Amino acid sequence: MKLVVSAPPHIREDISVEKIMWSAVIALLPVAIVAVYVFGLPALYIVLMSVFTAVLTETIVQKTSNKRITIRDGSAVLIGLLLALLLPPNVPLWIPIVGVIIAIVFAKHAFGGLGHTMFNPSLIGFAFLMMAWPTLMIPAPIPRFSTTLPYVLEYGASRLVETSPLAMIGALYLLYKKYIDWRIPLSFIAIVALSALLLRIDASSIFTGGLILGAFFLATDHSTTPVTKNGRFIFGAGCATLIIIYGHFGNYFEGICYSILLMNCFTPLIDRYTKPGERSWLRRS
Amino acid sequence: MKQITTMKMPEKVVIPVSEPLVDVGEMVKVGQKIGEGEHSSVSGEVVAISKLPHPFGKSVLSAVIKTSGDVSVEFQPKKNPSPDEIKQIIKEAGIPAELSPSDIVILNGTDEKPYVTANHALMLEYPDEIIKGLKILMKATGASRGIIGIGVSDSDAMEIMNATREGGIETIPLKTTYTQGMEDLLKHAIIRDAEAMVSTVGMAKAVYDAVFMGKPLIETVVTVTGARETQNVLARIGTPLRSIIEHCGGYKGEPKKIIVNGPMTGVAQPTDEVPVIKGTYGILIQYDVQMEETQPCIDCARCVDVCPMNLLPNVLATSADNARFDICATYRVVDCVECGACAYACPSKIPIVQLIKYAKAELEGEE
Numbered sequence: 126m127k128l129v130v131s132a133p134p135h136i137r138e139d140i141s142v143e144k145i146m147w148s149a150v151i152a153l154l155p156v157a158i159v160a161v162y163v164f165g166l167p168a169l170y171i172v173l174m175s176v177f178t179a180v181l182t183e184t185i186v187q188k189t190s191n192k193r194i195t196i197r198d199g200s201a202v203l204i205g206l207l208l209a210l211l212l213p214p215n216v217p218l219w220i221p222i223v224g225v226i227i228a229i230v231f232a233k234h235a236f237g238g239l240g241h242t243m244f245n246p247s248l249i250g251f252a253f254l255m256m257a258w259p260t261l262m263i264p265a266p267i268p269r270f271s272t273t274l275p276y277v278l279e280y281g282a283s284r285l286v287e288t289s290p291l292a293m294i295g296a297l298y299l300l301y302k303k304y305i306d307w308r309i310p311l312s313f314i315a316i317v318a319l320s321a322l323l324l325r326i327d328a329s330s331i332f333t334g335g336l337i338l339g340a341f342f343l344a345t346d347h348s349t350t351p352v353t354k355n356g357r358f359i360f361g362a363g364c365a366t367l368i369i370i371y372g373h374f375g376n377y378f379e380g381i382c383y384s385i386l387l388m389n390c391f392t393p394l395i396d397r398y399t400k401p402g403e404r405s406w407l408r409r410s
Numbered sequence: 411m412k413q414i415t416t417m418k419m420p421e422k423v424v425i426p427v428s429e430p431l432v433d434v435g436e437m438v439k440v441g442q443k444i445g446e447g448e449h450s451s452v453s454g455e456v457v458a459i460s461k462l463p464h465p466f467g468k469s470v471l472s473a474v475i476k477t478s479g480d481v482s483v484e485f486q487p488k489k490n491p492s493p494d495e496i497k498q499i500i501k502e503a504g505i506p507a508e509l510s511p512s513d514i515v516i517l518n519g520t521d522e523k524p525y526v527t528a529n530h531a532l533m534l535e536y537p538d539e540i541i542k543g544l545k546i547l548m549k550a551t552g553a554s555r556g557i558i559g560i561g562v563s564d565s566d567a568m569e570i571m572n573a574t575r576e577g578g579i580e581t582i583p584l585k586t587t588y589t590q591g592m593e594d595l596l597k598h599a600i601i602r603d604a605e606a607m608v609s610t611v612g613m614a615k616a617v618y619d620a621v622f623m624g625k626p627l628i629e630t631v632v633t634v635t636g637a638r639e640t641q642n643v644l645a646r647i648g649t650p651l652r653s654i655i656e657h658c659g660g661y662k663g664e665p666k667k668i669i670v671n672g673p674m675t676g677v678a679q680p681t682d683e684v685p686v687i688k689g690t691y692g693i694l695i696q697y698d699v700q701m702e703e704t705q706p707c708i709d710c711a712r713c714v715d716v717c718p719m720n721l722l723p724n725v726l727a728t729s730a731d732n733a734r735f736d737i738c739a740t741y742r743v744v745d746c747v748e749c750g751a752c753a754y755a756c757p758s759k760i761p762i763v764q765l766i767k768y769a770k771a772e773l774e775g776e777e
């Protein structure tokens with residue numbers, strides 16, 4: 126009888142990095158499918174090109190720097206998919222390629238890879254494209270169909286993710302499985318909703334695919350958001366406040382992206398101010 | 411169904427004794443004092459006194475007693491003992507309980523479900539004894555309130571304890587399982603300021619046996635999970651794990667890991683010859699042990715979400731790994747109760763608790 130002697134705990138939750146990442150990818154597939162349904166093949170090409178570029182870029186980066194290839198963990202795929210969803214369907218195909226390369230090379234691996242990123246890679250890619258080719262990133266005017274079903278099938282959508290807020294119902298599954306944090310989306314959505322109520326903004330122009338993507342998928346990215354519990358409430362609230370300001374004076378969709386990116390800057394600060402304090406009730410011998 | 415099965419006399423017992431009062435070759439009886447606060451749990455001959463494996467780490471001096479017959483010393487209960495006498499009895503009986511003046515005595519009745527059910531079984535089987543033992547503890551510490559914390563899912567135990575309890579004693583349903591080291595947390599969950607003493611339902615039963623029966627602590631209830639039959643066994647202190655596992659039908663296959671106490675905090679054993687000691691409440695046998703590869707921390711904060719002490723296990727683990735013990739100290743590594751919840755939830759399978767223990771040891775060395 127040969128017994129293994131190892132440290133506790135002796136049971137582990139059935140959870141892995143792969144599971145978390147691929148679940149998020151799967152949760153986003155429905156909205157990608159609706160986008161292809163609404164916009165046709167251009168949307169499909171954008172999604173495929175983004176994901177393909179992400180995987181290829183990560184492989185090359187890790188090969189050339191002699192690191193372990195980690196494309197199987199799904200994180201690169203997720204970055205590519207998220208960026209694709211932020212784009213309008215009328216961009217030339219090299220736009221997602223450039224955006225994803227920026228995201229993977231500069232926002233992810235230059236910072237040390239998964240777990241070390243400071244700014245959401247997909248959003249960095251998006252911001253870069255917006256700055257470099259602002260005119261190409263403008264959604265083409267799309268004729269509105271009368272058959273638009275609010276929240277379900279938005280034919281008037283200007284970006285892939287905006288086609289169907291409802292298709293992102295998978296976020297609830299991620300919450301249920303605790304694959305994403307609930308505190309950030311809660312304070313995020315609550316404050317946006319409250320402000321909309323106070324400012325008398327129509328709900329359908331607030332609860333867009335962009336907001337859902339922002340609150341549940343972008344603002345819950347792991348290493349770019351606070352780790353402390355209270356810090357996460359603050360982070361969500363901060364994003365929401367910035368969105369309201371940004372959306373009020375500028376563009377709502379861009380507001381969502383830039384707010385999260387801006388809050389990423391504050392993450393270390395928030396973590397520092399919410400770090401665990403001393404507990405008076407604890408009797409220490 | 412009977413909750414707790416009784417074992418037949420084991421062939422031998424191995425009892426840790428710090429300063430033995432008996433010699434090799436001597437005959438001892440059940441309940442005979444063989445060391446300070448240490449008693450023989452069987453009758454028979456002391457065949458060896460030497461350093462032997464102990465379930466919680468290094469080898470310690472232990473007496474090996476080969477059993478023969480079943481002769482017991484005469485147990486003499488004391489009628490209506492005073493608080494000081496109770497303290498004396500508890501100490502003499504070898505019950506590891508610290509009695510300090512308190513307003514409240516809290517008994518922990520939670521278990522690491524589904525692997526351990528010993529406390530649950532004790533409450534179903536010995537409700538009277540537990541309540542009486544608790545009363546004794548209250549008398550000895552001067553407490554006016556007694557509180558029994560019971561796992562929310564154990565509604566049957568809750569019912570029985572509620573039907574049995576007397577004035578001054580309350581029951582409280584608890585969602586969390588409190589293992590050893592989490593006494594302060596349990597206290598905090600139940601009351602905030604008052605002075606309280608924390609013990610377990612098993613210890614209350616032992617106190618009852620000591621005071622009302624005059625019997626020292628020589629047996630304990632152990633949940634055996636992973637043998638052919640899962641059982642709660644009343645085992646004599648010193649019984650080798652192997653004998654208890656045989657009592658439960660033996661191994662189901664080739665065991666890979668044998669753990670004393672629960673899966674979250676228990677200690678993996680190098681051999682099944684180690685004995686049950688005071689404070690053993692579970693034996694867990696695993697047949698399929700996969701060594702999971704550790705991946706880098708992805709900063710997902712799942713460990714933070716589950717930490718009962720509201721610490722940042724990810725920060726502690728990473729800092730310990732980088733030998734930045736100063737950061738561990740700032741992030742209150744001392745508060746960690748080593749419950750294992752963080753390592754359980756970590757998708758990267760990082761040995762967080764090990765790293766934390768390492769940091770604690772390093773910091774202690776510095777002082």
Ligand code: SF4
Pocket residue numbers: 716717718719720721722723745746747748749750751752753762763766
């Ligand atoms: S073992 Fe982990 S979860 Fe438990 S108290 Fe320590 S840091 Fe927190």
Ligand code: SF4
Pocket residue numbers: 706707708709710711712713714723724727752755756757758759760762
């Ligand atoms: S659960 Fe593991 S991977 Fe996640 S933050 Fe904690 S230590 Fe890092």
